[in-house]
Amino acid sequence: GAVVSQHPSWVICKSGTSVKIECRSLDFQATTMFWYRQFPKQSLMLMATSNEGSKATYEQGVEKDKFLINHASLTLSTLTVTSAHPEDSSFYICSARPGVAGSTEAFFGQGTRLTVV
Amino acid sequence: GDSVTQMEGPVTLSEEACLTINCTYTATGYPSLFWYVQYPGEGLQLLLKATKADDKGSNKGFEATYRKETTSFHLEKGSVQVSDSAVYFCALRLNTGGFKTIFGAGTRLFVKA
Numbered sequence: 001g002a003v004v005s006q007h008p009s010w011v012i013c014k015s016g017t018s019v020k021i022e023c024r025s026l027d028f029q030a031t032t033m034f035w036y037r038q039f040p041k042q043s044l045m046l047m048a049t050s051n052e053g054s055k056a057t058y059e060q061g062v063e064k065d066k067f068l069i070n071h072a073s074l075t076l077s078t079l080t081v082t083s084a085h086p087e088d089s090s091f092y093i094c095s096a097r098p099g100v101a102g103s104t105e106a107f108f109g110q111g112t113r114l115t116v117v
Numbered sequence: 118g119d120s121v122t123q124m125e126g127p128v129t130l131s132e133e134a135c136l137t138i139n140c141t142y143t144a145t146g147y148p149s150l151f152w153y154v155q156y157p158g159e160g161l162q163l164l165l166k167a168t169k170a171d172d173k174g175s176n177k178g179f180e181a182t183y184r185k186e187t188t189s190f191h192l193e194k195g196s197v198q199v200s201d202s203a204v205y206f207c208a209l210r211l212n213t214g215g216f217k218t219i220f221g222a223g224t225r226l227f228v229k230a
Contacts, residue, residue, distance in 0.1 A: 006160075032216065034217070034218065041223075041225075042222070042223070043206065043220045043223050044161075044220045046217060046218070046219075049217065093160055093161065106210065106216065107163075108153075108160055108161040108162075109160055110159060110160035111159070111160035111161075113158075
């Protein structure tokens, strides 16, 4: 099956710094990528949808200036958590949808665990 | 709005017991339905899916049938193993307007030897 890779798998950073998380589709082109956030023992909440070459669409309540999303190519999307605070500590997961007409499949990365200290 | 409701956990079973995790959904149109599994410390893995009414998804002994009349997609397995211990998420994906995936809250399964 199609592979989506996230990097890093885990990261610890200090309060006030910024952290960038990469999401790559390794063997297909992804016209759309999704970013989710998962708090401990909770479900995944969609943060934003990004389409290659255009601005991301953020879900209600998600600060777009805090969670910067860039989808500059068909195989790479990045999520940057700016001025991170301990409450931003969470598990972040991306998924990517192939750019094939009629495809509704989406493939998930392995997730990135962010800890802000 | 569109949503997924699944039974609360945790569910604790003995090895070889039968498993059912209930899942119902609310959606406009005709979504695709999925079950994902998440092992401790890992990301999501697709377990099975069904794209239209009456379709049955199956994988690794797990099954779920897309029931449009009851808007349900219950996950079943006849004999669970310790290695099945994980969190299971029911999800729907809209086939229009951005193809978002909406997840249920997740059900944690513990299987005892």
